[in-house]
Amino acid sequence: MSSPPDGPYTLVEPRIAPVPLVLDSPHSGSWIPADLPLAVSEWDLREPEDSFVDALWADAPAHGAALLAASFSRAYVDPNRHAGDMDLELLDGPWSRPLVPSGKARIGKAVVWRTLEDGRVIHTRRLAAAELEARIDGCLLPYQRALAERIDAVHARHGVCFHLNCHSMRAVAGPMGEGGAGTARADVVLGDRDGTTCSAAFTALVRDAMAGFGYDVRINDPYKGVELVRVSGDPARGRHSLQVELNKRLYMDEATRQRTAGFDALRRDLGRLLAVLADHARNASR
Numbered sequence: 001m002s003s004p005p006d007g008p009y010t011l012v013e014p015r016i017a018p019v020p021l022v023l024d025s026p027h028s029g030s031w032i033p034a035d036l037p038l039a040v041s042e043w044d045l046r047e048p049e050d051s052f053v054d055a056l057w058a059d060a061p062a063h064g065a066a067l068l069a070a071s072f073s074r075a076y077v078d079p080n081r082h083a084g085d086m087d088l089e090l091l092d093g094p095w096s097r098p099l100v101p102s103g104k105a106r107i108g109k110a111v112v113w114r115t116l117e118d119g120r121v122i123h124t125r126r127l128a129a130a131e132l133e134a135r136i137d138g139c140l141l142p143y144q145r146a147l148a149e150r151i152d153a154v155h156a157r158h159g160v161c162f163h164l165n166c167h168s169m170r171a172v173a174g175p176m177g178e179g180g181a182g183t184a185r186a187d188v189v190l191g192d193r194d195g196t197t198c199s200a201a202f203t204a205l206v207r208d209a210m211a212g213f214g215y216d217v218r219i220n221d222p223y224k225g226v227e228l229v230r231v232s233g234d235p236a237r238g239r240h241s242l243q244v245e246l247n248k249r250l251y252m253d254e255a256t257r258q259r260t261a262g263f264d265a266l267r268r269d270l271g272r273l274l275a276v277l278a279d280h281a282r283n284a285s286r
């Protein structure tokens, strides 16, 4: 089986009159098939997941926004990569599909990861092209299509679309982390790929709201945004995509992967942010 039994994603529709606001959580899923040739424990494999991010943003539909979330684990296939960003060292033979390298294969983090954050190799053997294609076709492409179709539909209806690409990050960078091992992260990192995926005003709106709630916010430092904001954002055409990284220390214990008391406070503040963004989107809608 190369796709979760209930489908590769969930899409929660707005519960009130829709506003042109779409959220997606590509890394909060946890499904992996039972028969992967794993050299590491499933617990270790799942460490890079953005645990509970979909739950943190669960109030989005109550503010008129759609909320898309992947059901499969990022450790199975990463939907925040181009489908052609294949790490050829994973393969036991040739790769016949188009190759679109991002450079992430160098650190083992292409569309299917080769190594964990600590450098351990994930699989016990090289994989057949068909195994990797099944992950892409069963999970990655349906997720990316669902996001693109929703953004297109919202944009067609409202003449504008605001998109939050929702993630979380380790409190402190790991050995392969952006910015170097041991670097402590801010509370919130917003990524607009150096001002190319949304208007400066939209980034500032989110920054100012979160800073006003007391959070330490940085922009494009160290996370600038990856594939999903790159393909979704086109600010000149009214498509604004912003990556939002939340520090895991705000809401979970990274060692036990349990929610902490901070979860409810963060969810409440994200609800306040959503109210601000929904107003902004409603006013911008035609």
Ligand SMILES: [Zn+2]
Residues within 6 Å of the ligand: 027, 050, 166, 167, 168
């Ligand atoms: Zn993520």
